[in-house]
Amino acid sequence: MSIEEKIITGAGELFKKYGIRSVSMDDIARHLSISKKTIYQYYKDKDEIVSLSLKKHLEYEKQEYDQIFNNTSNAIEELVKVSKCMRQDFKDMKPSLIFDMQKYHPNAWKVWLSFKNEYIKNQVMENLKRGMAEGYFREDLNPDILARLRVELVQLAFDEDVFPADQYNLRDLQLQFFNHFVHGIVTEKGRKLYQKHIDSEISNQHK
Template identity: 25%
Template sequence: MMIPETILERLHEVFRSEGIERNSEEELMQQLRISEGEYRQLFANRADMVQKVVLHDLSLQEARDDERIRYAKNPVEKIILLLQHGIQDLKMVNPAFIIDLQLHYPQVWEMVLQHLESYNHDLDLRIVNEGVVQGYFRKDINLQLVAKIIIEQFNMVINPNIFPPERYNLGEVFRSVYLYYVRGLCTDKGAKLAEEYFAKNNI
């Protein structure tokens, strides 16, 4: 039998590409090549399976975030990297995955939203505060409010009802929202770095 982490990651790949509800539990077992007995050892029911898959992925996301900002040269680059990669990750997700979570697994979806409000908020807050201390971000900004606005802007950018992908290029939306907002938070030293990063990475 595959190790549980591998099963969770394989299931997440299926959900990301096809949505959650497209496959029955039996079809998922066939894709994983595990028996029903092995499946039942891991998951009490379908809802339990979805929750464990999402929890595991949230944990992996935190590890990916740590890796992404480890070699960033400054807090300005850190905040842009997190936002940029977050949107790139979501571009790879079938919208059916999010819709299925919202419609069929509201408790799991609420867990995702709480993670966004706690982990992502605290991470953004820490990086912006680091930038203030190092002189990249202005000292007169409200740290809590800035962290909240960054999250809400992210939700806006990825909302297909606000920016339908057939009408708007997500990269251009990202640039239009975050280049000007992040630059507005910056001191002259930080603003120069933000503009250079956006220009160098063509975003």
């Protein structure tokens, strides 16, 4: 890994754990055991590092999700695997991350909005259409409306005005939102298969 990649990766780890605003260039330098001067040899400011670390993280997420979308036998299995992947992604993530981007790093915020409103929304929409065709999701659904609702729910969990970080765990919030969403779209056939996957996952955790 090059020094440029190490800086972006190391900064991303700190942003995820502590939020963006509370992490300084000095913190990044200390975390990587390099001088701040070295960082400035490669990047002009923190804003550039924030944008690039976010792009790197989202590219990794996209690879993870694409792997799921291309290797599942039905829409329910896809949902379950995406849920598991999301729980891992949100583990130890600082809720203020989204707010910090929106308020202090407009370039990174545009990157996030594009990922959310294009890639995630489109994948949710395709999953909904697939599930409807397979008979696992209700046939009266509007995929476009529900896909938009789903991506906004993901972002809502980061809003500390609604869900203060000292009272709510981000991963638990996302799981609650996800389960609520799933049970609102499945047919009885879909509900049974979804529960079968969940029971199997719980059983594997206890082995």
